[in-house]
Structure formats: C-alpha cells, structure tokens
Amino acid sequence: MGGRPELVGLKGEERKSGVREMFDRISGRYDLLNHLLSGGMDVLWRRKAVRLLGVKAGEDYLDLATGTGDYAREILKHGPRQVIALDLAPKMLEILSQKAEGWPQGERVRCLQGDAEQLELPDACVDGVTIGFGIRNFPDKEKALGECARVLKPGGRLVILELAGIPNPLLNRLFGLYFKHVLPRIGALISGDAEAYTYLPHSVEAFPARDTFLGWMRARGFTNARCIDLTLGISSIFVGTRSAASASAPTPD
Numbered sequence: 088m089g090g091r092p093e094l095v096g097l098k099g100e101e102r103k104s105g106v107r108e109m110f111d112r113i114s115g116r117y118d119l120l121n122h123l124l125s126g127g128m129d130v131l132w133r134r135k136a137v138r139l140l141g142v143k144a145g146e147d148y149l150d151l152a153t154g155t156g157d158y159a160r161e162i163l164k165h166g167p168r169q170v171i172a173l174d175l176a177p178k179m180l181e182i183l184s185q186k187a188e189g190w191p192q193g194e195r196v197r198c199l200q201g202d203a204e205q206l207e208l209p210d211a212c213v214d215g216v217t218i219g220f221g222i223r224n225f226p227d228k229e230k231a232l233g234e235c236a237r238v239l240k241p242g243g244r245l246v247i248l249e250l251a252g253i254p255n256p257l258l259n260r261l262f263g264l265y266f267k268h269v270l271p272r273i274g275a276l277i278s279g280d281a282e283a284y285t286y287l288p289h290s291v292e293a294f295p296a297r298d299t300f301l302g303w304m305r306a307r308g309f310t311n312a313r314c315i316d317l318t319l320g321i322s323s324i325f326v327g328t329r330s331a332a333s334a335s336a337p338t339p340d
C-alpha cells in the first residue's frame with residue numbers, strides 16, 4: 088500500500104512504470120508498513136479471502152500483484168499443487184523468493200514477473216485467481232478482469248481483496264483523516280520515501296463504486312459476483328465464478 092498521488096492520473100505504460108518503480112523503492116519496508124498501518128488487520132483480511140477461495144489440494148492458483156507474497160502464502164497453507172505468484176516489480180518478487188525459502192512447501196510457489204493486464208499464460212490453466220490490494224493500481228482494471236477470466240478454468244474462482252472506499256459517508260470522513268494525514272507521515276518516516284503513502288488514499292478514492300466493479304466482473308463472464316465488506320468496509324472482497332458456459336472468455340471490447 089504506498090506511492091505518489093499524481094500516479095493515479097497517469098495512463099497505461101506510464102502509470103505502470105511509475106507503480107513498478109514505487110513498489111521497488113519501498114519493497115524492503117512493505118511488509119512492516121502493511122502490518123503497522125492496518126493494525127495487523129491485513130493478515131485477517133487475507134485469511135478470510137482465502138477461506139472464500141476454497142482452496143483444494145492438487146489445484147493450481149494464480150496470485151496477481153503478489154508483491155511480497157503474503158496472499159500466496161495463505162493459499163499455500165491449504166495444500167495446492169502450485170501457486171503462480173506474479174508481479175510487475177522485481178524487487179517485491181525478490182523478497183517473496185527469500186521468504187518462500189522458509190515456508191513449508193515453499194517450492195510450490197512459482198515467481199513470475201509480468202503484467203496482470205497481459206498475462207503470458209495459456210487459456211484455462213488455473214483453478215483460482217486472487218488479487219490482494221493490487222487491482223487498484225492497474226490502469227485498465229477491466230482488461231485485467233478479462234485476463235483473469237481467460238486463464239481461469241470454467242467454474243474457477245476469482246477472489247479480489249481491495250480497499251474500495253468506506254460506504255458510510257461519516258465513517259469515510261473520519262477514516263479519511265487518518266488516511267490522508269496520519270498514514271502518509273508514518274509511511275514516509277518508515278519507508279524513507281517522502282512521496283510514499285500519499286498515493287494510497289488517492290488510489291482508493293479513484294476506485295470505482297462497488298456496483299460498477301461488479302458490473303465489470305459480470306461483463307467479463309463471472310457469475311455469482313458479489314462484494315463482502317470487512318471491518319466496516321475499510322477492506323472489501325469481490326468474489327465471482329468463471330462462467331462454465333463457454334471455454335473462451337467473453338471480451339466485450
């Protein structure tokens with residue numbers, strides 16, 4: 088969770104390289120700040136998301152925007168055959184690789200550097216896709232959802248964990264004070280990056296309304312698409328099932 092406010096306004100490759108550089112820069116302090124700034128809630132949110140994913144032994148999973156791999160690790164605990172852990176930022180993946188050496192079955196995690204909007208993976212190759220606090224950073228979220236549908240087997244599950252904005256206006260204003268004034272200062276102090284952690288509240292503000300996002304999921308071939316708010320809506324989980332109707336993903340473009 089971190090970055091530059093003006094990044095939100097950038098488009099396409101320009102935004103992606105800004106995001107990649109930003110996460111590379113803060114990679115060494117990412118885990119510490121994540122746990123500190125969320126008061127440890129990030130761990131519980133990922134655990135809940137993985138319960139909804141319903142991991143089955145022997146299945147293959149893809150964790151997009153995996154970062155330092157905490158979501159991938161949570162999936163791994165349930166005995167999948169493999170977790171493909173994909174991220175744009177090589178330094179985040181380096182940290183993941185070091186961490187995975189100490190995890191039971193860590194060899195089942197396969198790190199891939201890549202772009203969630205253009206996956207270099209075959210059609211219908213995984214049983215589940217996850218994205219944790221990542222899709223907010225993608226310039227073209229709908230394209231990424233299309234890629235999720237393409238690589239999922241029919242009946243496969245998508246579970247997206249995201250900071251989608253707090254629905255209650257009063258609570259949103261109160262939380263906004265922490266988000267805009269306290270969090271960036273702590274982030275700057277600990278990450279040593281003056282720009283870091285000012286982008287986070289801006290990227291949350293720019294995230295589409297829950298119904299809009301669910302509409303995008305449905306348009307990309309996800310059935311039973313729904314949103315579950317956690318901790319008063321500070322964090323949200325979007326879940327959907329890849330339609331079994333056709334083997335190729337529908338692309339409304």
Ligand SMILES: C[S@@+](CC[C@H](N)C(=O)[O-])C[C@H]1O[C@@H](n2cnc3c(N)ncnc32)[C@H](O)[C@@H]1O
Pocket residue numbers: 088089103106107110121151152153154155156157158173174175176179201202203204218219220221224225226
């Ligand atoms: C806030 S971190 C989330 C990391 C991890 N999923 C977690 O739960 O803590 C966002 C990650 O998204 C990655 N990212 C941003 N845009 C991406 C893209 N287009 N494709 C793949 N990864 C991307 C960043 O490099 C960063 O590691």
